Structure formats: structure tokens, C-alpha cells
Amino acid sequence: MKVLVVFAHPEEKSFNKSLLDTYVEHLEAQGNEVKVSDLYKENFKAVVDRDDFLNLEKDARLKPAYDSYAAFAAKQLTPDVIAEMDKLIWADTIVFHFPLWWFGMPAILKGWVDRVFACGFAYGFGEYSDTHFGDRYGEGTFTGKKAFVVTTCGGSKEQYSDRGINGPIENVLFTINHGLFFYTGCEVFPPVVIYRTDGRREEGFQEAVDLVKERFDNFDSVKSINYRKQNFGDYEIPSLRLKEGLEQPNESGYDMHITKN
Amino acid sequence: MKVLVVFAHPEEKSFNKSLLDTYVEHLEAQGNEVKVSDLYKENFKAVVDRDDFLNLEKDARLKPAYDSYAAFAAKQLTPDVIAEMDKLIWADTIVFHFPLWWFGMPAILKGWVDRVFACGFAYGFGEYSDTHFGDRYGEGTFTGKKAFVVTTCGGSKEQYSDRGINGPIENVLFTINHGLFFYTGCEVFPPVVIYRTDGRREEGFQEAVDLVKERFDNFDSVKSINYRKQNFGDYEIPSLRLKEGLEQPNESGYDMHITKN
Numbered sequence: 397m398k399v400l401v402v403f404a405h406p407e408e409k410s411f412n413k414s415l416l417d418t419y420v421e422h423l424e425a426q427g428n429e430v431k432v433s434d435l436y437k438e439n440f441k442a443v444v445d446r447d448d449f450l451n452l453e454k455d456a457r458l459k460p461a462y463d464s465y466a467a468f469a470a471k472q473l474t475p476d477v478i479a480e481m482d483k484l485i486w487a488d489t490i491v492f493h494f495p496l497w498w499f500g501m502p503a504i505l506k507g508w509v510d511r512v513f514a515c516g517f518a519y520g521f522g523e524y525s526d527t528h529f530g531d532r533y534g535e536g537t538f539t540g541k542k543a544f545v546v547t548t549c550g551g552s553k554e555q556y557s558d559r560g561i562n563g564p565i566e567n568v569l570f571t572i573n574h575g576l577f578f579y580t581g582c583e584v585f586p587p588v589v590i591y592r593t594d595g596r597r598e599e600g601f602q603e604a605v606d607l608v609k610e611r612f613d614n615f616d617s618v619k620s621i622n623y624r625k626q627n628f629g630d631y632e633i634p635s636l637r638l639k640e641g642l643e644q645p646n647e648s649g650y651d652m653h654i655t656k657n
Numbered sequence: 658m659k660v661l662v663v664f665a666h667p668e669e670k671s672f673n674k675s676l677l678d679t680y681v682e683h684l685e686a687q688g689n690e691v692k693v694s695d696l697y698k699e700n701f702k703a704v705v706d707r708d709d710f711l712n713l714e715k716d717a718r719l720k721p722a723y724d725s726y727a728a729f730a731a732k733q734l735t736p737d738v739i740a741e742m743d744k745l746i747w748a749d750t751i752v753f754h755f756p757l758w759w760f761g762m763p764a765i766l767k768g769w770v771d772r773v774f775a776c777g778f779a780y781g782f783g784e785y786s787d788t789h790f791g792d793r794y795g796e797g798t799f800t801g802k803k804a805f806v807v808t809t810c811g812g813s814k815e816q817y818s819d820r821g822i823n824g825p826i827e828n829v830l831f832t833i834n835h836g837l838f839f840y841t842g843c844e845v846f847p848p849v850v851i852y853r854t855d856g857r858r859e860e861g862f863q864e865a866v867d868l869v870k871e872r873f874d875n876f877d878s879v880k881s882i883n884y885r886k887q888n889f890g891d892y893e894i895p896s897l898r899l900k901e902g903l904e905q906p907n908e909s910g911y912d913m914h915i916t917k918n
Contacts, residue, residue: 406706407719442703442764445667458668460756461811461855495721499832500761503703503768510758533822550722554896561794561887561897563831563911571760571829594722626822635815636822646907650824 397428397612400487404494404505406436411593411601412495412548419608428612431483435504441476442507448474465515473514480512489542490582492572495593496549499568509576518580529633533574534625536581542615543582545569546608548593556591565589570650578623585611585620622655658689658873661748665755665766667697672854672862673756673809680869689873692744696765702737703768709735726776734775741773750803751843753833756854757810760829770837779841790894794835795886797842803876804843806830807869809854817852826850831911839884846872846881883916 401420405412420430433440446452449463451472467473473481484490494505501509513519518538522531547569549556556565566573569587577584588611590604611618624630630642643652662681666673681691694701707713710724712733728734734742745751755766762770774780779799783792808830810817817826827834830848838845849872851865872879885891891903904913 406704406721409718410720436704436706442768443667443697444758444763445697457670459671460667460758497705497721497771498767498774499836500767502705503764503771506759506761506767507703507764510764513759552896554898557896557898558909559898559913561885561892561899561914562836563914567828567910568832570824571832575760575823624822631822635813635818637815637818637820638822646909648819648907649828649910649912651910652820653822653824 397423397489397615398487399423399428399430399489399491399612400433400483401430401491401493402433402435402505402508404435404502404508408437411604412493414601415546415590415604415608416493418605419612422609423612431487433480433483433508435508438476440504440508441511442504444507444510448477448511450474461515461520465520468514468516477511477514480508481514481517484512484538487541490538490577491544491546493546496547496568499562501572513576513580526633528627529631529636531581532579532626534578534581534623535627536579538577539581541582542585542620543577544585544611545572545587545589547587548590548604550594551591553589553591556589567650573621574623574650574653578621583620584623585615585618624653624655658684658750658876659748660684660689660691660750660752661694661744662691662752662754663694663696663766663769665696665763665769669698672865673754675862676807676851676865676869677754679866680873683870684873692748694741694744694769696769699737701765701769702772703765705768705771709738709772711735722776722781726781729775729777738772738775741769742775742778745773745799748802751799751838752805752807754807757808757829760823762833774837774841787894789888790892790897792842793840793887795839795842795884796888797840799838800842802843803846803881804834804838805846805872806833806848807851808848809851809865811855812852814850814852817850828911834882835884835911835914839882844881845884846876846879885914885916 403416420432423430444460446458449467449472451467451470452463494501519532524530551562554560556562558564573584588607631638638652644656664677681693684691705721707719710728710733712728712731713724755762780793785791812823815821817823819825834845849868892899899913905917
């Protein structure tokens with residue numbers, strides 16, 4: 397495997413960093429290649445602004461989506477962004493590893509997405525017609541790559557379960573798994589979630605290591621999430637509404653975008 | 658009203674900034690007080706790191722949640738964070754206004770949340786017992802305040818509808834409306850969403866202005882989102898699972914955390 401881990405935690409001595417180091421060592425010992433984008437360590441610029449687009453004229457009105465497209469096409473994105481794109485292209489397996497803060501990615505990782513997933517690179521291309529609405533949701537730049545999340549959270553598994561007050565973890569992570577990974581063509585695997593990390597004592601560490609190792613060691617036996625592809629008949633175009641009758645009885649919301657059969 | 662708008666767009670001449678200026682002027686003309694946290698303009702620090710906690714010892718291991726609690730208690734958070742807290746306390750109405758980037762907040766706004774919603778201030782207090790699990794989800798520091806999102810997105814309304822491929826906008830924004838606003842005690846109002854902004858021509862601007870003005874001018878007639886409070890009998894404690902039978906038939910996922918009657 398060629399694994400890219402995009403990692404976001406500010407503390408070198410953290411639970412998450414120790415976990416990262418341990419599974420990276422494990423992967424490399426097995427002959428895999430691993431690259432880590434350690435966003436805090438690299439002081440990765442988290443915020444999209446006009447400095448991101450080297451060909452933007454000084455007084456021009458900044459339009460982030462359009463300008464990222466223009467800069468990508470003209471090879472005028474910044475070197476830090478281009479380096480991340482190169483790593484994404486290189487990888488066959490993409491991992492986002494982060495602590496879940498306020499039910500989402502730490503800002504530095506969200507900013508990495510905002511900057512690196514440029515228009516023309518991660519979205520905004522492909523045919524637009526009566527039967528096709530861009531290369532996205534099941535087709536895209538990352539077709540053929542596997543992706544999943546490794547995350548730690550303070551809440552318990554029950555609190556993120558089907559009836560839990562935080563919402564099911566599958567819903568909490570939907571905008572990442574479906575909105576980023578599947579959108580850009582990845583095959584998406586269930587997240588590795590380590591619950592109650594805030595209250596975790598050191599003996600919980602090995603359990604977390606085992607969870608992540610198990611994912612990598614048995615990747616072939618793990619079933620990916622069966623999100624519905626956009627351009628293969630399930631959706632009306634251009635409304636992109638799921639055609640009537642395709643969902644299971646009682647399905648609503650996010651759930652109906654996963655095929656159950 | 659005392660309105661705090663937390664605003665995140667990098668361009669002074671943007672659709673969003675023009676929209677902001679227009680409704681702020683309207684609100685002030687009607688005698689309301691308005692404060693704007695213009696995060697890009699203020700170059701707000703987006704990333705949580707050890708510089709946020711003035712009392713953290715140089716070589717100590719950074720534990721973001723714990724250290725934010727300790728720094729809040731000791732009044733050792735940074736002046737920029739304390740200024741935002743003061744504005745939140747002052748406001749009776751809180752608006753997050755941002756372009757929807759990758760189905761979420763721009764990193765600078767996520768970072769504002771990560772930094773300002775400190776432990777002890779926004780979460781992590783109140784009684785923990787057999788009948789109460791902290792002051793959160795319907796109780797908290799912001800009890801009595803109204804909150805809602807104003808956002809622009811490139812996709813169409815259909816694409817964010819009940820059957821739309823992006824998921825219903827209520828789900829996409831759940832981690833903000835429920836996970837931030839309701840969690841901290843706010844009364845949460847439906848978002849004002851301006852669709853297809855990327856393709857919008859200038860004549861769409863007045864429509865957007867009207868949408869936001871209508872919200873403010875008719876606030877008393879708008880029904881807030883009826884999220885279920887955590888500590889008032891609907892949830893098992895400490896699993897925080899919704900008690901069996903309280904949901905409507907066929908409800909699942911996020912939906913069951915909204916009371917329908």
C-alpha cells in the first residue's frame with residue numbers, strides 16, 4: 397500500500413500522535429510506503445485567501461472557487477498546496493486522522509481541504525448533460541483510491557449510536573465520507589472511531605492501536621460503504637434527487653444514499 | 658435586538674460581504690445594536706495551539722479540552738478569545754454567516770468555534786448524575802439567546818432537499834444547529850440558505866437581501882427548531898439514547914432528535 401495520512405493534532409506527546417507513530421511503524425515494517433502530512437508540525441496554512449492564487453491580480457475581486465480553478469489550470473497554486481496534491485495522487489489509500497472537535501475536523505484540517513481540494517482538481521470537471529452532472533460522487537480524480545477516517549472523541553459509543561443524542565457517527569461523518577471522499581471518487585471505508593478518549597487512561601491506548609492495525613491488516617475483508625453513484629441512473633439530473641422507489645421503506649435523509657442490497 | 662454576526666468570507670467585494678453590509682444597515686436603521694466579528698478582516702487566528710493557553714507551562718503536554726478549561730477558569734485565555742466570549746454574552750441573537758465550503762464552515766470559522774467555545778465556557782459544566790448529564794443540549798451558557806445560520810452554496814435547493822444527493826440541508830447543518838447552537842443552550846431557528854450562489858447573477862442579490870431581512874423583520878412569527886432537550890426525560894442517562902417509542906414511526910438518525918408534536 398501507499399498510504400497518505402493527513403494528521404491534525406497540535407501535541408507531539410498526544411494520544412493521537414502516539415497512535416499515529418505506532419501504526420505508521422507497523423505499516424512500514426510490513427513493507428508499505430507511508431507519507432504523513434502532519435499539519436500542525438508543518439504549520440500548514442489553514443485559511444483560504446488571495447495569497448493562495450499566485451496569478452490573481454492585486455485588485456481583482458477574489459472568487460475562491462473560480463480563482464482556485466484558474467490557478468490550478470495555470471499551475472499558479474502555492475507550492476504547499478501542490479505538494480499535498482502530489483501526495484494525494486501518489487497514494488492508493490488516504491486516511492484523515494484527527495480528534496473530533498465540535499463534531500467535525502479541527503480547523504487546520506478543514507483548511508487543508510478548503511485549500512487542497514481546488515476546483516479543477518477535486519471538483520468542477522467532467523461532462524454536464526442530461527445524463528451526467530460532472531465527475532463526482534463515485535467518479536473523480538481519486539477513483540481507485542481507498543479512504544477512511546481515524547478519529548477520537550470524548551463521547552461514548554452509545555452517544556453516537558442509532559438513537560444517541562449526538563446523532564449516529566455515520567451521520568456525523570457523512571459530510572467527510574460522502575461529501576469529500578466519495579465525492580472525489582474514493583472507495584470509502586467505515587471510520588475507525590476511538591470513543592471516550594478524553595477520559596481514557598493509558599491502558600486504552602493498546603486497544604486503539606489494535607483497532608487501527610486490524611483495519612490495515614484485514615483491509616480486503618472490510619466492506620466499503622455502498623454510497624450510490626451519481627451518474628448511473630439512481631438520480632434525476634440535474635435535480636440530483638434520488639428517483640422514487642429506490643430507497644428502502646422508512647429510509648430518509650442521509651440513509652437513502654447508501655444502497656442496501 | 659443585540660445581534661452578533663460571526664462572518665467568514667475573505668473578500669471585501671463579495672456577494673456575502675455586500676449582503677452582510679446591507680442587512681446590518683437595515684438592522685441598525687431599525688434601532689437594533691449589531692456587532693460583527695469579521696474573521697478574515699480581523700485576521701482571526703484559526704488554529705488551536707499551545708499559544709492559546711497563557712498559563713500552560715512550556716514543556717507541559719498540551720491537552721486542548723483540559724487546558725482550555727484550566728485557562729478559562731484562571732482567566733488565562735488570550736484577549737482575542739475573551740473578546741469573542743464577551744460579544745457572545747452581550748448578544749441576544751447570534752448569526753453565523755458564511756459560504757458553505759465542502760458542506761461545512763470555512764476553516765477560519767471552525768477555528769473560531771474550536772478556540773472560543775472553550776471548556777468551562779461552552780461545555781463541560783453542570784451536574785452529572787443519574788438524571789442530568791451536564792448543562793448541554795437545551796441548557797447552557799447561551800440559554801435565552803436565539804441563533805441561526807446564513808449561508809450561501811453553489812448547489813441547488815433540490816440537491817439539498819429531502820431526496821437530494823447532498824443530503825437535506827437540515828442534516829448538512831445539524832452539527833452546527835444542534836451540535837453548537839442547541840448544545841450551548843440557544844433557541845435555534847431554521848437557516849437562511851441562498852442556493853446557487855456561484856452561478857448567481859447580480860439580480861439574485863436583492864432576493865438574498867429580502868430573505869435575510871424577512872427573517873429579522875418577522876422573527877416573532879418564525880418557529881424555532883424543536884430539538885429535544887437532553888435532561889428532561891427523553892433520553893436514557895448516561896447513554897443519552899432516545900427512549901424507545903418517543904420517535905415518530907419511520908424516524909431514524911438525526912430526525913428523531915426533533916420533537917414533531
